[in-house]
Amino acid sequence: MIDPRREAVIERINRIPHVIPVLSSKGGVGKSLTSTGIAVLLSQMGRKVGLLDLDFWGASDHIILGVSVDEFPEEDRGILPVPKCGLKFMSVAFYTRNQPLPMRGSEYTDALLELMAVTRWDDVEYLVIDMPPGLGDPFLNLISFFRKGHYVVVTTPSPLSVMALKNTIHMLKEQKIDIVGVVENMSSQESLKEFLDEQGIRHLGNIPMINDIDAHMGDCEKFASSEFIKHLRRPVERIAELIG
């Protein structure tokens, strides 16, 4: 049996000039907020941006942006990502209707291939990808399909996250993947600067703990005006400068 989707996925990926996967092997560090924030800020800078939520087991970007999943995305010779907050958005949540999606790793791979094969990003210049945590099938698929991506790693200053950060950097370096840099979340200072300098990895900036972030979710304007976005602006400007 020959799987026709792989060829379609490779071709669709090759049409996108800049892919920015946002990841961490540790959960709960703020990947979804960071990736959604990067997409919103790049869009505010006038770039044509897509946001793809690949966290199939815990899709949440639609909640941050306030995207309703009550309707399926439109079809036109493929599936059209949903326009929202000036960007194009795609998530498995449109098809699960917020129901749990229990899947094995091989099934995750099938779902990824299917979604990537039929989603039309068209004129998108920057595709930001929100990844699930861990170094399992989703991560291995990611580095296999998006070898030319500009990876952003998210961490907190907690020793529990730093260990995961070290492992993520190790894996990306081993695979000769471009790491644009690290965003240090829930941190009042750049406490990991020295550690990252030693690793030869850029510290893109820190975002302090934002206590009222929940009140800024579910609406584009509210999210865009949050303290979180204010602090993420400089790291995103640096990402844009670095990848062009």
Place this chain on the structure above:
Amino acid sequence: MHEWALAEAVLKTSIKVAKERNIKKLSEVEVVLGQLQDVDKEILEFALENMKKGTVADSAKFEFIEEAAEFKCRNCGNVWRMNDNPIDDAIIKEAVHFLPETIHSFLRCPNCGSADFEVVKGRGVYIKSVKGE
């Protein structure tokens, strides 16, 4: 229709396989259509006939083989077919049509109620064979 995107994938892959096997002219491509995804065969065929023009597949015949969906529970080992418990809900049918893995959001093993089952057969669209000279 997202069948057009699937047709594009089938055609491009057939052309790539032809190139790899040094086939100058494709004569037949067998395409398996899994019951679970419920792809519209007529639209897929129409799209392929339109898109193949001017390619190595210009005169190729696309043969479609329909495959019934079968599931196996990883928890209790129960095996059942989609025809035993057809999906009636139009929204679930549509969701599974777009993304077959969402079946895990909506279907449970009829024997033990587990969501951990395998789609053994009839998931989606695959190419069974590519022939030519």
